[in-house]
Amino acid sequence: MKNLEIEYKVMISKEDFKKLDNLLANKNNRYFEQINYYYDTKENSLKKQSYSLRIRHIININKYLLTLKIPHLNGKMEYEYEIEEKNLTNIPQKIIEKLNDINVLINEIVLIGSLKTYRKEFVIDNSILCLDYNIYNNEEDYEIECESISMEKAKSIVKNILNENDISYEESRFSKVARATKNTK
Secondary structure, eight states: OEEEEOEEEEEEOHHHHHHHHHHTTTSOOEEEEEEEEEEEOTTOHHHHTTOEEEEEEEGGGTEEEEEEEEEETTEEEEEEEEESSSSSSSOOHHHHHHHHHTTOOGGGOEEEEEEEEEEEEEEETTEEEEEEEEEETTEEEEEEEEEOSSHHHHHHHHHHHHHHTTOOOEEOOSOHHHHHHTTOO
16 A cells, blocks of 8 residues: 655653643544564665665554655655565565665665554544654653644644643654664664
8 A cells, every 4th residue: 555644743751741641531542552663774775765664563453564665755655565474575566666666675674673652543633643652772752743634734733732731842853763773773
C-alpha cells in the first residue's frame, strides 16, 4: 500500500504527557504496544538518501508491518505491507525495486536499532492524534504526533490542544529512527 505521510510531532514532558492522557481519557481511542525495528546498510545508504526501512510489530494484535519511507515534497511517501514475521526474507517486489533505484541490495540490509512505543490514537477533526511513550537505548521520551491531510492542519490541531491546556512543547528535531539509532553506530 502506498500512502503519503504528513505528520507534525512535538516532544513534551512526562508530567504533561500524563496530563494530556487524563484530559483525553474520555475520548474514544485505540491502544497499541509496538516495537519498531529499523534497518539500513552498514554504510548508512538509506539514511544518506533520507530513506528509512522498518518492521513494526504491533504486539497487542500480533501484526507485522514492513514500511519503506521515501522523501516527498509534502512529507514522506510510505510503502507499507503486512508481513508474516519480523524478517526480511519475503520482501514485496515493490520495496526491492525502490531499494534498487538507489543501488541498495536487500542482502546488504542489517538491523540498526529498535524503539518500543506505547501509543494511544485519537481521531480529532478527521486527523489522527497519537500520544506516544517511547523507550530506546536506555532512554525514554514522550511525543505527540498528528497525521493529517496537510502540515498546516496537523500543526494547528497539536498546537491548539497544547495551548488550550497550557502545555509547553518542543518540536521533534529527530525522528524515532534517529533517536533509536543515535548511539548504535
